[in-house]
Amino acid sequence: MKTLFIRIITFFNTVRSKIAFYPTLVALGGVITAFGMMIIENEGVSRALVESFPKLLIEDGDTALTIMSACIGGLISMMVFSFSMVMLLLSQASSNFSPRLLPGLISDKTHQIILGLYLGTIMYNIFTLFSIEPTDEKYTLPGLSILFGIFLTILCLCAFIYFIHNISQSIQINNILDTIYDTSKERLNAIIEKEKSKDTSLIENFPDTENWHSYTAPETGYFQNISFSNIQDICEEQKTKLHVTVPQGVFALQHRTFFKSEKELDEETINKIFSNINFARGELIGDNYILAFKQMTEIIVKAMSPGINDPGTAINAIDYITELFALRMKKRDSGILISNDVAFLKMAIVTFRELLYNVMASIRTYCKHDPIIVQKLILMLTYLKEQKGCDASYTEAITTELENLIIDAERSFENEYDIQAIRNLSELN
Template identity: 50%
Template sequence: MNRIKNILHLIKSKIAFYPSLIALFGVFLAFFMIYLEKVDISAYLMDVAPGLVINNTDTAKTLLSTLIGGLISLMVFSFSMVMVLLNQASSNFSPRVLPGIISDQKHQIVLGQYIATILYNIFILVSIEPTETSYQTPGFSVLIGIILTVLCLASFIYFIHHISQAIQVGNILTNIHKRTKSELEKIITGQQDKSFNFPEPENWEGYTLSKSGYFYGILKEDLMKICKEHEMKLVIKLFKGQFILDETVGILSERPLSEKLLNKIMNTLLFSEEELVGENYIYGFRQISEIGIKAMSPGINDPGTALNTIDYLTSLFLILMKKPEYDYLSDKKENNWARVNSAKFSEVLYNVMATYRLYCKHDITVMRKLMQMLNTLTLHVVNSTQMTEIKLEIEQLKIDAKANIENKRDLKKINVDFISWS
């Protein structure tokens, strides 16, 4: 990612980006139609297709005013309903799923279409002059306004259908899983044919960061250019999503850095005041886990959803096991110039299992499902370290099960293959 791409990515991630673009299109269309009216396009259409043109000024004004008021009411109703559904999603699933629902491009496009049509009708209404004799009534422009409003009604029906689907837990889990899987596969593919040769950073010079916030990425091309220009290798000791405090040691260099060079390197590190899901696959594991844990709370009591989350986590863990331990910045000649920390399989597995064991240790069904997940992972290990970590989690799961499940028959079935009965 370079600086320009990062700026464009940040702009596109804003909720107002697509609505603003579409609204501007509505304004430009209005001025274009006003220009066409000045060259008497409505008069021409009156001769060719008089049935399509409204030639009465009062009728045109009344119709446009009605369309504007109706669209504003429709927009308010649509997004009032969204707020209610988002509140439900936050209560039943997790507040962290809200940005994904709100930032859905389809929702933004519908909102932009509403705003664009409202602005178009307002400008056309204002363009109608008070005297009927001095200016032809913009009949064709009014016809376009009617067509745009009909399209808004069609979009409203689609919006109702889409938001009702998007708020269902199954679709939420599917979208999170798809996004996380895509990011993991992209990382694995990018590192697949690369060399992992990199010197161990023993006795390398450490440098503290003067920034604070959530670390979410690197301007890779810029950092690569700096490393090649000065013929040095770097280690970025930061994890995506990690909250960085001032004076945190975040950079290791094989040679001393001047203050000017250090500032250049610092400018390639991206920080934000809020958590950005973006390309961080760790958020996928966390979001799915939080949905599963929330489903097991007494207020919701939905173990079926918890079981579904474990299925999705199993799928993601199988991909995560293939991921290299570190991310590398490499040039076209496959020379590694920088190494970036990334969350290890053992760390992600422990965080997920620790959370589920704490909140689900009393439920034999969920515990059996977790055991099945761990047993499945043992069949796909890439190295002995992964096997050791998985076996450790299996032992911890058995310890919690024995301590919290009193029924001896249930305990005997903890290691039996889980068969869904739904």
């Protein structure tokens, strides 16, 4: 039952990121509302309303048809324009920043709900139009349904104004970076919180897994999620420990070892373990905070490319990635999960040294020629070195990257003044 629930949640999270998810739901709501209003109209609501508030309702069938047709045509034009704006936003974000940003922008609920409101109102007005006859008079017209359709159309006009404002904000790099940072920060804090108050002796004494029994993945895809509680139950039932050899968020290949077990497992248990592991064809920051570092790195590299040449954006991204690294330094590199004073699972992770190298290697390659960016990176690394209470290996990794950055910069700079400036800055810090 737990496995089914986890799979339903994962499926919902995946589908929710699709641009058609909320529009489809709201459109379906519009159709249901139209049929609901037809049922209400059969109870004579419009007849009672026209006697009490005659000025609110339309008195002629031809006028009603004209108004509803105009509402439908106008909404279709507005929806086409809005979808065009979304496609333009995605195109600009992909070309100016990074294609990896597209899933996050597509899954923006505000845009989806507004587009869904357009579609739902169109569907409602179309089905309401079916119930109108040109010969209808005010006592036989579905007056309340028509009035509600006009109200929804006015609401769509207000939503369109907000849509233009929101989409102009969404394309701004500061807002994009802020969204990436907030999502990854929430994910990292959740992981760090799970590591608190754990017995470090259990981590240090976790057995060597080199000679354990190996098992391969049944399918390819990004290792997205794992149900730790269910895996724990399986480990207790089989009296074994597991070692997942593929880091979460990394693409898993068939016929390559995916996990190891301390004891040999039967086919049923293996299938049960994989039923609690989800593979996907895409990546989400909510599932893998490493993706945030990748996205910010690509934004920095793209901003410093000759076709873009935008050091201001690169500096903004470095500021955000600095805070993410500082937060990552609070997380241990063990990847060992403990429950009820038992270390039952070891997860392969991207270590801090690997993560820092992957980020800095890309940035150094494409940004080492710019003195301002190099100085900003030196300030970032020295700030990270000043973090207290972190593992000594983290500080060693930062020192190594700082030395590599200075070496690459000195080889790239042609002006002696620039070389001396970064030397002075590194010595000062």
